[in-house]
Amino acid sequence: MMKFSLFLSALVALTAAPAMATGGDPHKTLNLGGVCTGCDLSGKDLSGARLTGSNFSGADFSGADLSGAVLTGSLFSGAMFKRADLTGTQLNGAVFSKANFNGASLADAEAVGVNLSYTDMTSADFTDAQLQGTNFYKAKLINADFTDANAPGANFKAALVKDADFTDAQLAGANFHEAVLDGADLTDANLKGANLSSASLANAVMEDASLHQTILNGANLSRASNLTQEQLDQACGDDTTALPRNLTVPQCPAVTRISVNGETYVYQYDLGERDMDELNQKVREAVERAARESAQANWTVRFKQRAAMDELARAMRELDAEFRMRERELRGREGEAEEIEREMKMLEREMERAAHAIERQIIVERVAPEPPEPPAAPELAGGRGD
Secondary structure (H helix, E strand, O other): OHHHHHHHHHHHHHHHHHHHHOOOOHHHHOEOOOEOOOOEOOOOEOOOOEOOOOEOOOOEOOOOEOOOOEOOOOEOOOOEOOOOEOOOOEOOOOEOOOOEOOOOEOOOOEOOOOEOOOOEOOOOEOOOOEOOOOEOOOOEOOOOEOOOOEOOOOEOOOOEOOOOEOOOOEOOOOEOOOOEOOOOEOOOOEOOOOEOOOOEOOOOEOOOOEOOOOEOOOOEOOOOEOOOHHHHHOOEEOOOOEOOOOOOOOEOOOOEEEEEOOEEEEEOOOOOHHHHHHHHHHHHHHHHHHHHHHHHHHHHHHHHHHHHHHHHHHHHHHHHHHHHHHHHHHHHHHHHHHHHHHHHHHHHHHHHHHHHHHHHHHHHHHHOOOOOOOOOOOOOOOOOOO
16 A cells, blocks of 8 residues: 555656646646555545546545546545535546445536446535436435436436436436436426336426436326326326326337447337437447547556656666665775774784783882892001001
């Protein structure tokens, strides 16, 4: 983990340096690459950052500002985005399975072909978001706001979408099979060719919603409000479709298959060749564009990662060369110290020998006998005159 964190930090520093040098906002040029699983980035200002082609699984972005950021082609499985600001972010081709977006804002986000399966997106804001072909399979979308969202071909299969707001949303060809839409507001929503089979729409608001060629097999609309016979005449259902009293729906006569993100959905209705071609073309273009952008993002990230790694390798080589030079110098100094130490020991031994010699001389002088005094001179006879 330390290795990956070091690489991430180095890459951030290398890419942020030009902006800092020019006095710009470093967050606008951050390119975060590599692996940062489980990283704590909560509350950080990452607005305008590029987190592309990377692995941020399990990372914590709670309360972070990611507005205008580019997250294309990255892996965020199990990541935390509670109350995060992702306004205007680019998420194309990213994977967020089992992530938590509770209370997050994704208004104006571009999330084409994104995997949001099993996510908790309670009270998330998708206003004006681009969600073509996005996968919300078994996602929790209670109170989510999809006002004016563009989500043709999106997959809401088995999703919990209670009390969500789809006012003026574009949901042509979307799959709501077995989804729970109780209390959802579908006012003026475009559900042309959408699959609502076995979906629950108790207390859902259907005012002026377009149900042209919408599949209602097994759907429960018995307590839906503002639903008219005119709307139902454009849709189809079967004997298990539950409707408000005195309303009926035509039977679905044929089988239609729509392929989105490699998954085929079977609809019990013939949308017509022209409508099918148009719908499939729109979804295909959206998914292909997401794939191209993801591939381009991955190539850019790989190129920058390679440049960053080359820079780190060069720095490491320089540090290694400097270390080896200093090591040689220290070894040379150690040799000099050893020679001085040997000379000092020799000098100490010579001093000891000289001290012993002096000490022996002192002892000899102390124990030697004193010489006898010379005899007195004899007196000479007749030495005095009479």
